[in-house]
Amino acid sequence: MRGGWVVRVEFAPAWDLAGSHGDAVLRDREPIEDRLALLASSVGPVRRVLAAVAARVIDTRGYERLGYARLADYARERPGLSARQLQDLARVHRRLAELPGLETALVENQLPWSKVRLLARVAGAADEAAWIERAASMSTRQLEREVRATAAESERPGGEEEEARVRLTIRCTAEVVRHWEHAKETAEKVAGQRLSGGDALE
Numbered sequence: 001m002r003g004g005w006v007v008r009v010e011f012a013p014a015w016d017l018a019g020s021h022g023d024a025v026l027r028d029r030e031p032i033e034d035r036l037a038l039l040a041s042s043v044g045p046v047r048r049v050l051a052a053v054a055a056r057v058i059d060t061r062g063y064e065r066l067g068y069a070r071l072a073d074y075a076r077e078r079p080g081l082s083a084r085q086l087q088d089l090a091r092v093h094r095r096l097a098e099l100p101g102l103e104t105a106l107v108e109n110q111l112p113w114s115k116v117r118l119l120a121r122v123a124g125a126a127d128e129a130a131w132i133e134r135a136a137s138m139s140t141r142q143l144e145r146e147v148r149a150t151a152a153e154s155e156r157p158g159g160e161e162e163e164a165r166v167r168l169t170i171r172c173t174a175e176v177v178r179h180w181e182h183a184k185e186t187a188e189k190v191a192g193q194r195l196s197g198g199d200a201l202e
Contacts, residue, residue: 043109043112044109044113047106047113048096048106050089051090051092054086054087054090055089055094057071057074057086057090058071058086058087058090063075070083071083071087088117092116092120095121099119101129101132102116102119102128110132110136111132111136112140115135118135118147119131119135119143121151122150134146140194184197184200187200188200
């Protein structure tokens with residue numbers, strides 16, 4: 001594409017699932033555990049690339065050049081995300097440019113994406129290392145509470161304001177609630193992070 005960009009990712013699996021009884025059969029004798037460890041270690045770098053690509057798509061309005069009038073349409077039909085998730089990736093990308101320690105923690109898999117995106121909301125150059133150390137010693141849920149409390153006390157200079165939200169309550173049967181909880185759980189697994197009800201619905 002003239003003036004555009006191309007991202008190509010190739011996978012070379014180390015085994016086939018064609019053995020008897022569905023057992024994995026190694027093609028190159030590489031231990032499956034080593035291959036799984038290698039794949040797991042790529043999560044951080046892949047998330048970093050996704051964040052950079054998301055920022056590029058949004059900043060250049062690349063989705064329009066691909067034939068989509070709205071970011072939401074592109075996000076849903078191509079990467080399979082919501083527009084809000086794509087914007088969140090781009091936001092973290094921009095913050096990581098100011099937080100090299102946090103970027104290193106993500107790329108080297110010292111912290112998962114779920115924690116990095118939270119720290120990107122509140123960490124600054126002066127307290128970045130302290131936040132990373134705290135994040136490593138607590139669960140994502142605990143960190144979320146800490147970040148929320150810190151953001152409420154004092155908004156980070158130059159930070160983005162929280163988008164206004166309206167709470168909508170709908171009375172449902174128990175069966176509908178079970179279906180909704182299952183759908184939300186599935187959306188969170190696909191996104192790789194916890195989602196609000198609005199994000200999951202979108």
